[in-house]
Amino acid sequence: MKKAIVIGSGIGGLSAAVRLAAKGFDVKVFEAKEFLGGKLSQIEQDGYRFDAGPSVFTLPQIIDELIQYAGKNPKDYFDYEKLDESFRYFWVDGTRLTYYHDQAKLKQEIETKLNTSFEPVAKYQEKAALLFEKNYPLFLEKSLHKIGTYFSKEAIATLPHLHRFDLFKTMHEANVKHFEHPKLVQMFDRFATYNGSNPFMAPGVLNMISHLESRIGTYFPKGSMIGITNSVVKLAKDLGVEFIMNTKVDEIVVQNKQVKGVRIGQEKYDADVVVSNSDVYFTYNELLKNQGIKSKAAEQERSSSGIIFYLGIKKEFKELGLHNFFFSDNMEEEFDHIFNKKIVYDDPSIYINITSKYNKDDAPEGCENWFLMMNAPANDGSQDWDEQTEKAYRVMLDKVSKQLGTDVEQYIETKTFLNPPKIKERTNSYQGSIYGTSSNAKMSAFFRHSNYSKKIKGLYFSGGSVHPGGGIPLSVLSSKIMVENMREVRN
Ligand SMILES: Cc1cc2nc3c(=O)[nH]c(=O)nc-3n(C[C@H](O)[C@H](O)[C@H](O)COP(=O)(O)OP(=O)(O)OC[C@H]3O[C@@H](n4cnc5c(N)ncnc54)[C@H](O)[C@@H]3O)c2cc1C
Numbered sequence: 371m372k373k374a375i376v377i378g379s380g381i382g383g384l385s386a387a388v389r390l391a392a393k394g395f396d397v398k399v400f401e402a403k404e405f406l407g408g409k410l411s412q413i414e415q416d417g418y419r420f421d422a423g424p425s426v427f428t429l430p431q432i433i434d435e436l437i438q439y440a441g442k443n444p445k446d447y448f449d450y451e452k453l454d455e456s457f458r459y460f461w462v463d464g465t466r467l468t469y470y471h472d473q474a475k476l477k478q479e480i481e482t483k484l485n486t487s488f489e490p491v492a493k494y495q496e497k498a499a500l501l502f503e504k505n506y507p508l509f510l511e512k513s514l515h516k517i518g519t520y521f522s523k524e525a526i527a528t529l530p531h532l533h534r535f536d537l538f539k540t541m542h543e544a545n546v547k548h549f550e551h552p553k554l555v556q557m558f559d560r561f562a563t564y565n566g567s568n569p570f571m572a573p574g575v576l577n578m579i580s581h582l583e584s585r586i587g588t589y590f591p592k593g594s595m596i597g598i599t600n601s602v603v604k605l606a607k608d609l610g611v612e613f614i615m616n617t618k619v620d621e622i623v624v625q626n627k628q629v630k631g632v633r634i635g636q637e638k639y640d641a642d643v644v645v646s647n648s649d650v651y652f653t654y655n656e657l658l659k660n661q662g663i664k665s666k667a668a669e670q671e672r673s674s675s676g677i678i679f680y681l682g683i684k685k686e687f688k689e690l691g692l693h694n695f696f697f698s699d700n701m702e703e704e705f706d707h708i709f710n711k712k713i714v715y716d717d718p719s720i721y722i723n724i725t726s727k728y729n730k731d732d733a734p735e736g737c738e739n740w741f742l743m744m745n746a747p748a749n750d751g752s753q754d755w756d757e758q759t760e761k762a763y764r765v766m767l768d769k770v771s772k773q774l775g776t777d778v779e780q781y782i783e784t785k786t787f788l789n790p791p792k793i794k795e796r797t798n799s800y801q802g803s804i805y806g807t808s809s810n811a812k813m814s815a816f817f818r819h820s821n822y823s824k825k826i827k828g829l830y831f832s833g834g835s836v837h838p839g840g841g842i843p844l845s846v847l848s849s850k851i852m853v854e855n856m857r858e859v860r861n
Pocket residue numbers: 377378379380381382383400401402403406407408409410422423424425426427617618619620647648649676678793796797798799804805832833834835839840841842843845
C-alpha cells in the first residue's frame with residue numbers, strides 16, 4: 371500500500387487526506403495543534419461557542435462531491451440548509467437593507483430602501499452568473515500550470531465572452547460603470563473581501579464572486595461551521611486516515627529530487643507522497659529550507675487579515691441576523707489603509723456573525739455569540755498589534771452601538787480575540803493573512819503556487835495559500851486539482 375503524509379489538518383489538508391485514502395493510500399495527517407481544522411475550527415468560552423474563522427458558507431455541493439468521491443452518501447455525513455437572506459446591511463446614514471435570495475423580495479428591498487430601480491441589479495446578477503459559469507470550470511477546477519488547460523474545451527468556451535470579463539478594469543471601476551447608486555457600488559465592491567483583496571485594485575472579473583451569494587445562495591451547515599470540519603474528519607477516519615495531533619513537522623525529507631517522507635524532531639516517517647497543507651511560504655522557508663529552493667509564488671503579496679472579537683452578549687438583538695455588515699463611509703480610504711499596512715481605520719466596515727440565531731446551542735438562552743470583525747492588514751512586523759487591537763475594539767463597539775442605539779458593551783459577559791499575530795500563531799499562516807496571497811494584481815490567479823512541485827517528485831500542495839486560492843470551497847477544490855494531477859494516482 372502506498373503511503374501518504376499530509377502536513378496540516380486545515381480543510382485543504384483534510385480533503386486531500388480523504389481523496390488519497392479513497393484512492394487506496396495509507397494516509398497519516400500530522401497536525402501541529404491540539405485541534406483539527408486550522409482556520410475552520412472553534413473557540414469555546416464561558417458557555418458560548420464561536421466559529422473561529424469562516425462564517426459565510428457557499429457552494430456546499432463541493433463538500434457533497436468530496437463525500438461522493440470517497441464512495442459515501444453525503445447525507446450520512448453532512449447536512450445544511452439554504453438561507454433566505456444572505457446579509458443585513460447597515461449604512462452610517464441609517465439606511466438598512468436585507469439582501470434576500472428571493473428576487474421579488476430583493477427587488478422590493480432595493481426599490482423601497484434605496485429608492486432606485488432593481489433593473490441594474492438584475493442585469494449585474496446575470497453578468498456575474500456568466501462570469502462565474504465561464505470561469506469556474508477553467509480557473510477553479512483545473513491546474514493553471516498545465517499547458518493542456520489552455521487548450522481545453524473549457525478554455526475555448528470562454529473565448530467568445532472574454533470581452534465581458536472586465537479584465538482591464540478594477541472591480542470598483544466596473545461597479546461604478548454599472549451602477550449609479552453609490553450604495554449599490556459599495557454593496558458589490560464588498561465582495562473583494564471574500565478573498566482578502568482590495569476592490570480598488572483587484573480585476574473586475576472577480577465581480578463574479580457576488581454570484582455565489584446572489585443567485586447560488588448562502589448556506590448554514592448543521593452544527594455551525596465547525597460541522598464542516600467534523601463531517602470531513604469523520605469521513606477521513608471512516609476511510610482509515612490516522613491523525614497525529616500536537617505534532618509539528620520540521621522538514622520534508624527529499625533525496626535525489628524525490629520526496630522520501632517527513633522529519634519530526636529526530637524521527638523520520640517514510641512516505642511515497644507528501645502533501646503540504648502548511649502555508650506555502652513556510653513550506654519553502656521552513657520545511658524545505660535544506661533544499662535551497664525558492665518559490666516566487668510563495669513570496670507574493672498577502673491577502674488582508676482581520677481583527678476579530680468573540681463576544682458573549684447577554685441580550686438578543688432582533689434587528690441583527692446571521693450575517694450583518696456595517697459599511698464604512700469611505701471604503702477607498704479604508705482599503706488604502708489596509709493594503710498600505712497602516713493603522714486601524716477610524717470608520718471601518720464591520721462584520722457581525724451570530725450563529726446562535728440558527729444554532730441555539732451556541733449561546734445560553736436569551737444570549738448571542740457575536741463574531742465581530744474588521745479587516746486589517748497582514749502583519750508585516752511594523753504594526754503595534756496590542757495597541758491596534760484595543761483601538762479596533764473601541765472603534766467597532768462605538769460604531770455598532772451608535773447604529774443599534776444602545777451601548778453594546780454593557781451586555782458583554784465574555785470576550786476573546788484574534789488578530790494577525792494570533793492567526794499566525796493559531797494556524798501558521800504567513801503574516802496572519804486569511805486567504806493566502808491577495809488577488810490584487812490582474813494576473814494573480816496565474817501567480818499562485820501550483821498544486822504539485824515541479825522540482826520535487828511526490829510533493830504536493832493543498833490549501834488556501836496555493837491554487838486556486840483561499841476560502842473553504844477553493845481550498846477543497848485545491849485537493850481535487852491536486853489529485854487529478856498526481857502521477858502516483860490513477861484517476
Ligand atoms: C477570521 C477568518 C474568517 C474567514 N472567513 C471565511 C468565510 O467566511 N468563508 C470562507 O469560505 N473562508 C473564510 N476564511 C478563509 C478560510 O478559513 C481559509 O481559506 C481555509 O480554511 C484555509 O484552509 P487551509 O486548508 O489552507 O488550512 P488552514 O486552515 O490554514 O490550516 C493549516 C493547518 O496546517 C497546520 N500546520 C501548518 N504547518 C504545520 C506543520 N509544519 N506541521 C503540522 N501542522 C502544520 C496548522 O496548524 C493548521 O491546522 C476565513 C478565515 C479566517 C481566519
